Amino acid sequence: xxxxxxxxxxxxxxxxxxxxxxxxxxxxxxxxxxxxxxxxxxxxxxxxxxxxxxxxxxxxxxxxxxxxxxxxxxxxxxxxxxxxxxxxxxxxxxxxxxxxxxxxxxxxxxxxxxxxxxxxxxxxxxxxxxxxxxxxxxxxxxxxxxxxxxxxxxxxxxxxxxxxxxxxxxxxxxxxxxxxxxxxxxxxxxxxxxxxxxxxxxxxxxxxxxxxxxxxxxxxxxxxxxxxxxxxxxxxxxxxxxxxxxxxxxxxxxxxxxxxxxxxxxxxxxxxxxxxxxxxxxxxxxxxxxxxxxxxxxxx
Amino acid sequence: xxxxxxxxxxxxxxxxxxxxxxxxxxxxxxxxxxxxxxxxxxxxxxxxxxxxxxxxxxxxxxxxxxxxxxxxxxxxxxxxxxxxxxxxxxxxxxxxxxxxxxxxxxxxxxxxxxxxxxxxxxxxxxxxxxxxxxxxxxxxxxxxxxxxxxxxxxxxxxxxxxxxxxxxxxxxxxxxxxxxxxxxxxxxxxxxxxxxxxxxxxxxxxxxxxxxxxxxxxxxxxxxxxxxxxxxxxxxxxxxxxxxxxxxxxxxxxxxxxxxxxxxx
Ligand SMILES: Cc1cc2nc3c(=O)[nH]c(=O)nc-3n(C[C@H](O)[C@H](O)[C@H](O)COP(=O)(O)OP(=O)(O)OC[C@H]3O[C@@H](n4cnc5c(N)ncnc54)[C@H](O)[C@@H]3O)c2cc1C
Ligand SMILES: Nc1ncnc2c1ncn2[C@@H]1O[C@H](COP(=O)(O)O)[C@@H](O)[C@H]1O
Numbered sequence: 085x086x087x088x089x090x091x092x093x094x095x096x097x098x099x100x101x102x103x104x105x106x107x108x109x110x111x112x113x114x115x116x117x118x119x120x121x122x123x124x125x126x127x128x129x130x131x132x133x134x135x136x137x138x139x140x141x142x143x144x145x146x147x148x149x150x151x152x153x154x155x156x157x158x159x160x161x162x163x164x165x166x167x168x169x170x171x172x173x174x175x176x177x178x179x180x181x182x183x184x185x186x187x188x189x190x191x192x193x194x195x196x197x198x199x200x201x202x203x204x205x206x207x208x209x210x211x212x213x214x215x216x217x218x219x220x221x222x223x224x225x226x227x228x229x230x231x232x233x234x235x236x237x238x239x240x241x242x243x244x245x246x247x248x249x250x251x252x253x254x255x256x257x258x259x260x261x262x263x264x265x266x267x268x269x270x271x272x273x274x275x276x277x278x279x280x281x282x283x284x285x286x287x288x289x290x291x292x293x294x295x296x297x298x299x300x301x302x303x304x305x306x307x308x309x310x311x312x313x314x315x316x317x318x319x320x321x322x323x324x325x326x327x328x329x330x331x332x333x334x335x336x337x338x339x340x341x342x343x344x345x346x347x348x349x350x351x352x353x354x355x356x357x358x359x360x361x362x363x364x365x366x367x368x369x370x371x372x373x374x375x376x377x378x379x380x381x382x383x384x
Numbered sequence: 385x386x387x388x389x390x391x392x393x394x395x396x397x398x399x400x401x402x403x404x405x406x407x408x409x410x411x412x413x414x415x416x417x418x419x420x421x422x423x424x425x426x427x428x429x430x431x432x433x434x435x436x437x438x439x440x441x442x443x444x445x446x447x448x449x450x451x452x453x454x455x456x457x458x459x460x461x462x463x464x465x466x467x468x469x470x471x472x473x474x475x476x477x478x479x480x481x482x483x484x485x486x487x488x489x490x491x492x493x494x495x496x497x498x499x500x501x502x503x504x505x506x507x508x509x510x511x512x513x514x515x516x517x518x519x520x521x522x523x524x525x526x527x528x529x530x531x532x533x534x535x536x537x538x539x540x541x542x543x544x545x546x547x548x549x550x551x552x553x554x555x556x557x558x559x560x561x562x563x564x565x566x567x568x569x570x571x572x573x574x575x576x577x578x579x580x581x582x583x584x585x586x587x588x589x590x591x592x593x594x595x596x597x598x599x600x601x602x603x604x605x606x607x608x609x610x611x612x613x614x615x616x617x618x619x620x621x622x623x624x625x626x627x628x629x630x631x632x633x634x635x636x637x638x639x640x641x642x643x644x645x646x647x648x649x
Pocket of ligand 1: 273
């Protein structure tokens with residue numbers, strides 16, 4: 085996001101400021117300032133843990149005091165919570181899940197992906213008010229270090245009586261299972277395998293390669309496999325030597341967890357499936373036919 | 385405590401299809417599409433019905449969309465919604481999430497609502513924005529990517545999904561907006577008698593006037609929005625494709641796996 089902010093600012097001529105909320109986060113502020121930006125550091129006990137109301141108030145306070153043209157927020161679980169509510173509360177324009185953003189005169193142009201990544205859209209927003217935009221993680225190469233960064237301590241107004249959401253705890257997954265993140269070879273199944281009864285085929289294929297079975301989220305949601313096997317944003321991030329995606333469309337949340345595998349082989353009946361964008365080797369085929377045929381070949 | 389629940393449901397083109405761009409470049413070709421209830425909204429509807437079954441109250445399913453969405457609303461009735469309302473907003477694509485959220489918020493104002501549920505994202509536009517916008521516009525408490533909801537004295541306890549399998553647990557006050565995540569529950573199938581009954585139940589329709597507007601273009605927005613153009617994504621990928629019959633593909637794949645040292649033996 086700093087990279088995108090710096091790039092946009094270099095064209096529009098204004099400054100890039102990074103708002104950092106929390107408690108005792110000075111070290112993080114130092115690290116951010118190392119990227120050559122002004123860090124607005126707002127530390128407050130009410131910001132020790134994220135809550136929608138406290139962070140929302142902090143964000144509103146910063147927007148009011150700095151009146152930026154553009155407010156960038158990461159399109160992550162926390163970003164989807166903060167950005168739209170901020171836009172709704174302050175009556176600001178909003179565009180989310182952007183792959184790219186640019187200024188075009190008075191307008192902001194955003195590039196987005198629709199319909200399982202199969203369609204790209206360019207949308208434009210013009211407003212005299214600050215525009216809120218969320219950007220997809222990985223939309224730009226991370227910014228390198230740069231000189232000139234500073235930290236400005238900032239106070240934000242947080243009215244505790246208006247904080248309606250109270251943080252209770254963080255829960256971590258407890259299930260005992262193999263750790264797919266340590267595996268060299270992963271064969272992952274997606275909704276394209278159609279039925280739970282087809283899982284043994286995936287297992288047999290994984291075994292023939294000396295690998296383990298992973299999955300896309302719908303399979304773990306349906307309890308076909310334990311949650312520990314889920315690859316992606318809300319599951320495991322894996323970097324195996326070989327990743328075989330069987331009947332997986334390639335939604336961004338899945339790709340986030342496997343795009344750095346050394347060799348990605350994707351099998352899908354739909355030639356327009358976005359998984360073929362990240363795969364090194366693609367096969368347009370019915371996985372339920374291709375895997376048995378390949379097993380036969382491997383055995384002969 | 386009985387809860388008045390509004391659940392926002394969106395009808396989307398089946399995303400497994402292949403899509404073509406319309407000649408004007410501003411939308412996809414819609415003639416031959418089939419539509420379905422958005423994936424995450426199935427979980428939001430189920431969550432609403434379960435909360436009602438546990439605590440009492442009513443579930444109103446709300447959509448903003450053309451006539452074709454009536455089929456989806458009947459499905460919601462068959463699965464346990466008590467009432468359904470359609471904002472007769474006929475724009476087929478409705479790319480501006482800010483406008484849709486303002487319409488939904490205006491309609492929700494006219495309905496009893498202790499709790500508003502939406503899905504975490506629509507699989508056609510993937511904004512993940514509607515729920516948060518509604519909360520902001522109506523000044524309601526909110527939480528996103530919710531996987532668990534329990535009704536507690538005077539409020540709720542909710543678990544929200546973060547990255548990497550972590551969950552953040554909050555207690556929160558009502559009224560509130562929650563965006564419900566895939567997998568939060570196991571959606572039910574509609575029983576046949578309920579489907580038959582739903583076919584005869586009324587669908588409430590909201591015109592612009594019902595929301596205090598002269599027309600759908602009269603929604604007051606702090607910005608102007610436009611679709612500049614749609615296109616097939618530039619294939620940045622470089623997947624080397626293995627072609628041929630299944631047997632040929634299998635042979636090539638097996639050979640590749642052997643060459644790279646992945647096949648055992
Ligand atoms: C906040 C959030 C977090 C998420 N986190 C994750 C995550 O961590 N991991 C994750 O995976 N998803 C995650 N998702 C869900 C994600 O958006 C997608 O819905 C999911 O990845 C789709 O899984 P899929 O590819 O198996 O199913 P689909 O998208 O339904 O794709 C099935 C594919 O199989 C193909 N197919 C059908 N039949 C066959 C056949 N016979 N042979 C070959 N191919 C076939 C189809 O063409 C299609 O491309 C998350 C979503 C949200 C909103
Ligand atoms: N036109 C609509 N009618 C009713 N609900 C909608 C509509 N558009 C979006 N929603 C709700 O908002 C959620 C998130 O959608 P989005 O913000 O587009 O990703 C969906 O899962 C629906 O619950």
